[in-house]
Amino acid sequence: MRTELAELALALFVERGYEDTTVEDIAAAAGLSKRSFFRYFPSKEDVLFGDVEDLADRVADAVRARPAGEEPWAVLHAVLREWEARIHAAQWDMAALRLIESTPALRARLHQRRDGMRDRISTALRERPGTGLDTFTADLLTACAAAAIDAATREWLRHDGTDDRGELVDRAFTMLAPGP
Template sequence: MRAGLAELALGLFVERGYERTTVEDIAAAAGLSKRSFFRYFPTKEDVLFADVEELADRIADAIRERPAGEDPWTCLHMVLRDWGGRVHAARHDLTGLRLIETTPALRARLHQKRDAMRSRIATALRERPGSTLDAFTADLLTAAAGAALDAAAREWLRCDGDADRSALIDEAFAALSPRLAEPAPA
């Protein structure tokens, strides 16, 4: 039901505009009451981010399952490359991404969702077997990985969805590849 409601809402947002589409409009089109809509989504913005929490948990699990000896940046690259298409699909394809990029309220909600997702991913990096990452480094690497995904997504939008997402993610990760050094002795 949540997925169907999200798809219906996206269609209404594209047709009428995000600001002009009310929760009442979405609920009526779905044959629901406004109250029922809020059982599925806490806010109108959340209708486009229905599966982000589940996706974050699955990515965090995939990070924890990577080989113990793999460096954190490679781990993030491999997991996010694999999940890159699903991350974008979670935002409903090209139409949904464009809507999010051009609507201030949706961009703000996306940033909130990204922060929560990055926190889960940073925690997962630190929980990997043999990890010695401190919170700062895990946050930094996770933020850089998020920037790589964001840049790849924007380029994909500029190419009208014709570019190879995996290749764009690889290029972005290569450009930001950190030089992991041993910390200086205290």
């Protein structure tokens, strides 16, 4: 049902635009009442953002699981390159990404998600043994990594999904690799 709602919603959003599609429209398309929609998703925006609740924690765990001596930036690169695919491509097709990219309300929600993730990842980064990373640096690197993922996605959309996402992420991370 969740999946069905999500698919119907995306179709409607693409067809008539996000703002011009009411929650009641979506619910009706699935044969539900407005109230029931909100039992599946906490908000209209969330219908597009899959079950990314625990994802932040899993990414944070991945950060903690990286080899001990690895540089922070390399850790972020490795982890996000692997998870980026699951974050985006798995659950969102290009239509959804385009929609998000072009709808302020959805971009705002995306950022909100990122913010929550950033905190957790930044903390995980600092908790890695050995590397005495201060809060500022960890926060900065993580925010920058998020910016890299974001930029890679936008570039991917600009080229209509013909580029290799992993390679774009690599380019972004390499380009920003902090100096010694």
